[in-house]
Amino acid sequence: MKKICTVFVLLMILLGSHAFAEDGYRLWQRYEQVQDASKLQAYRKAAGEIIIQGNSPTLKVAQQELEMGLNGLLGQAVPTTQQPTQQNILVAGTPSTSALIKELNLSDKLKAAGDEGYLLLTTTKNGRNYTVIAANTDIGVLYGSFHLLRLLQTEQDIAKLSLTSTPKIKHRVLNHWDNLDRTVERGYSGFSLWNWHLLPDYIDQRYIDYARANASIGINGTVLTNVNANALVLTPDYLKKVAALADAFRPYGLKVYLTARFSAPIEIGGLKTADPLDPQVQAWWKQKSDEIYGYVPDFGGFLVKANSEGQPGPQNYGRNHADGANMLADAVAAHGGIVMWRAFVYDDKEPDDRAKQAYNEFKPLDGQFRDNVLVQVKNGPIDFQPREPFHPMFGAMPKTPLMMEFQITQEYLGQGTTLAYLSPMYKETLESDTYAKGKGSTVAKDIDGTLYKHTLTGIAGVANIGTDRNWTGHQFGQANWYTFGRLAWDHTLSSEEIAEEWLRMTFTNNSQFIAPVKSMMLGSHETIVNYMTPLGLHHIMGWSHHYGPGPWIKDKHRADWTSVYYHRADEKGIGFDRTKTGSNAVSQYFPPVAKQFANLKTVPEKYLLWFHHVDWDYKVNSGRTLWNELCYRYSSGVDGVRQMQQTWDKVQGQVDEERFQHVKTFLAIQEKEAKWWRDACLLYFQTFSKRPIPQDLEKPAHTLEHYMSLDPKFVPGI
Ligand code: BDP
Numbered sequence: 115m116k117k118i119c120t121v122f123v124l125l126m127i128l129l130g131s132h133a134f135a136e137d138g139y140r141l142w143q144r145y146e147q148v149q150d151a152s153k154l155q156a157y158r159k160a161a162g163e164i165i166i167q168g169n170s171p172t173l174k175v176a177q178q179e180l181e182m183g184l185n186g187l188l189g190q191a192v193p194t195t196q197q198p199t200q201q202n203i204l205v206a207g208t209p210s211t212s213a214l215i216k217e218l219n220l221s222d223k224l225k226a227a228g229d230e231g232y233l234l235l236t237t238t239k240n241g242r243n244y245t246v247i248a249a250n251t252d253i254g255v256l257y258g259s260f261h262l263l264r265l266l267q268t269e270q271d272i273a274k275l276s277l278t279s280t281p282k283i284k285h286r287v288l289n290h291w292d293n294l295d296r297t298v299e300r301g302y303s304g305f306s307l308w309n310w311h312l313l314p315d316y317i318d319q320r321y322i323d324y325a326r327a328n329a330s331i332g333i334n335g336t337v338l339t340n341v342n343a344n345a346l347v348l349t350p351d352y353l354k355k356v357a358a359l360a361d362a363f364r365p366y367g368l369k370v371y372l373t374a375r376f377s378a379p380i381e382i383g384g385l386k387t388a389d390p391l392d393p394q395v396q397a398w399w400k401q402k403s404d405e406i407y408g409y410v411p412d413f414g415g416f417l418v419k420a421n422s423e424g425q426p427g428p429q430n431y432g433r434n435h436a437d438g439a440n441m442l443a444d445a446v447a448a449h450g451g452i453v454m455w456r457a458f459v460y461d462d463k464e465p466d467d468r469a470k471q472a473y474n475e476f477k478p479l480d481g482q483f484r485d486n487v488l489v490q491v492k493n494g495p496i497d498f499q500p501r502e503p504f505h506p507m508f509g510a511m512p513k514t515p516l517m518m519e520f521q522i523t524q525e526y527l528g529q530g531t532t533l534a535y536l537s538p539m540y541k542e543t544l545e546s547d548t549y550a551k552g553k554g555s556t557v558a559k560d561i562d563g564t565l566y567k568h569t570l571t572g573i574a575g576v577a578n579i580g581t582d583r584n585w586t587g588h589q590f591g592q593a594n595w596y597t598f599g600r601l602a603w604d605h606t607l608s609s610e611e612i613a614e615e616w617l618r619m620t621f622t623n624n625s626q627f628i629a630p631v632k633s634m635m636l637g638s639h640e641t642i643v644n645y646m647t648p649l650g651l652h653h654i655m656g657w658s659h660h661y662g663p664g665p666w667i668k669d670k671h672r673a674d675w676t677s678v679y680y681h682r683a684d685e686k687g688i689g690f691d692r693t694k695t696g697s698n699a700v701s702q703y704f705p706p707v708a709k710q711f712a713n714l715k716t717v718p719e720k721y722l723l724w725f726h727h728v729d730w731d732y733k734v735n736s737g738r739t740l741w742n743e744l745c746y747r748y749s750s751g752v753d754g755v756r757q758m759q760q761t762w763d764k765v766q767g768q769v770d771e772e773r774f775q776h777v778k779t780f781l782a783i784q785e786k787e788a789k790w791w792r793d794a795c796l797l798y799f800q801t802f803s804k805r806p807i808p809q810d811l812e813k814p815a816h817t818l819e820h821y822m823s824l825d826p827k828f829v830p831g832i
Contacts, residue, residue: 645751
């Protein structure tokens with residue numbers, strides 16, 4: 115008896131700790147019971163039973179998700195039936211597989227839903243009340259199911275639903291910079307999710323939960339491997355493993371893509387060349403693509419980094435980017451595959467400003483790419499800096515569909531321990547006006563195809579996901595994965611709406627928590643810009659690992675990887691002159707933008723030192739001298755982190771202690787790092803400005819020599 119009791123108690127403890135473990139694993143899909151009593155009652159009433167007619171794998175997962183979600187949210191089991199037995203029914207399906215949906219005569223409304231969209235509506239028929247999730251395709255049904263669950267999770271009214279939702283961009287893709295040895299380039303949340311060693315035999319539950327999370331926000335593609343590619347992934351042993359992942363993801367509408375190493379025909383094909391115009395090379399890629407489609411019939415295609423940072427490419431053979439992209443595009447075209455060819459190219463042998471090189475190389479190729487090629491362009495012309503003006507290629511290639519590449523992982527944004535909500539940064543780029551076809555030609559319109567009437571459209575996010583229990587290292591890193599998906603689906607959503615949704619689902623619907631934490635999130639990016647790279651400064655981080663400040667980095671084998679190349683501080687002032695008197699990078703923008711950026715009086719202050727070399731005593735908008743403004747900005751960045759700490763401290767008790775403490779600890783690390791940035795940068799720049807740090811500001815804790823001697827070892831993600 116005693117033994118049974120002990121076992122029982124142990125079991126209860128285990129179950130209890132499992133039920134209450136808030137370690138972040140469940141992301142925004144926690145499905146905890148709705149707290150608002152009247153909402154709970156309304157939801158319970160609306161979802162008397164679930165009916166999903168049809169049994170494809172995707173409909174199955176929609177059913178599972180609705181069951182799991184509703185059981186949790188409603189705190190009671192909701193039966194699934196095949197025919198109506200109750201008064202209030204939740205029905206999901208397409209007219210082709212569900213007689214019930216067909217009878218509701220939604221075909222007019224469904225026209226607007228397209229291939230991936232859906233309708234959510236409330237209606238009645240034969241005296242019964244229906245909450246309807248309808249779509250033209252099974253994946254639309256799944257996306258609609260997640261939307262409905264989100265409405266419940268965020269405690270919205272579902273009594274009179276009438277909405278249609280369709281994605282604005284076709285290919286919404288995560289880029290994993292994951293290596294085959296499971297290290298992740300620029301990854302700060304553990305190792306790669308893909309356990310290549312155990313694949314194809316072992317399918318980790320994580321793969322399924324990863325696919326569920328992606329489907330819940332509409333992400334429909336995943337590039338499994340690093341852009342700095344390894345040709346081995348294209349060999350049969352690895353393709354079997356890739357196929358196993360593709361099989362696991364397929365029900366969730368998640369297509370698999372691979373990075374193609376341009377020299378693969380030599381490395382694994384035994385050819386002497388990888389020249390894209392060589393018929394043998396073309397035949398090799400064709401045959402390789404056919405082979406891949408044998409394993410993965412719906413393989414998405416290739417992502418390619420070529421002739422960039424030492425990667426092989428068509429230029430090794432005197433060919434251009436279009437030659438390279440087209441060869442691969444031809445190889446996958448018959449199977450419906452696409453090629454995402456990256457425009458992240460620059461060369462240290464090239465004397466021109468690095469910011470200009472991609473445009474210089476790609477603009478002349480406009481119109482030369484095959485129909486199934488997307489050119490993938492980073493948001494700004496350098497490299498995922500805390501803040502960059504939009505890339506001048508946007509708007510500038512009318513005949514080529516351009517795909518956006520955002521970085522979700524925080525390589526230059528404090529990495530794993532920094533709370534940086536990135537939606538405002540993504541939106542800043544998307545909403546930038548290129549003036550390509552006059553006012554209103556935003557970057558978003560180029561990406562979503564409306565500017566130049568492209569139907570092939572795409573957006574990529576460099577993933578921040580790893581084996582950490584909470585997936586993203588920082589609990590708030592999850593918000594950036596979430597945001598990327600939501601904006602990829604609908605870039606008109608506001609940062610505020612997305613933050614609110616995410617907070618409600620991830621933490622609580624309690625408004626006393628939501629309001630302050632949302633405003634903390636919304637200000638977080640600006641705070642970081644202030645303590646790292648205010649006023650348009652860029653690329654002044656630690657050498658190679660990019661962790662912490664390193665404005666003094668110089669004399670390396672590549673000038674374009676040093677900090678002094680970018681900030682150009684001297685006795686007179688600081689900043690990179692990209693106007694006519696300097697590199698003239700401004701000339702790559704359309705005239706109204708070029709004019710605005712080129713003029714010291716009209717350039718937005720946030721880009722001041724990006725485009726201008728400015729005197730230390732120049733008066734900025736605040737009326738302060740540039741030097742004093744720099745001091746205030748750096749200091750206000752540190753103050754901003756302290757405010758975030760205060761905000762977070764005040765919500766203790768409103769969320770589980772486990773995640774509360776985790777975030778609190780990381781905020782303390784962030785405060786330490788912010789001071790490090792402020793002190794190191796101000797002391798270093800002061801050696802040029804020779805001006806004092808204003809009296810009322812906190813003084814640096816150590817000497818410049820101290821900061822310059824810091825040399826963090828084994829920083830993750832290199
Ligand atoms: C830089 C990273 C480097 C990547 C490169 C790229 O430092 O690790 O390989 O971008 O995007 O930001 O190719």
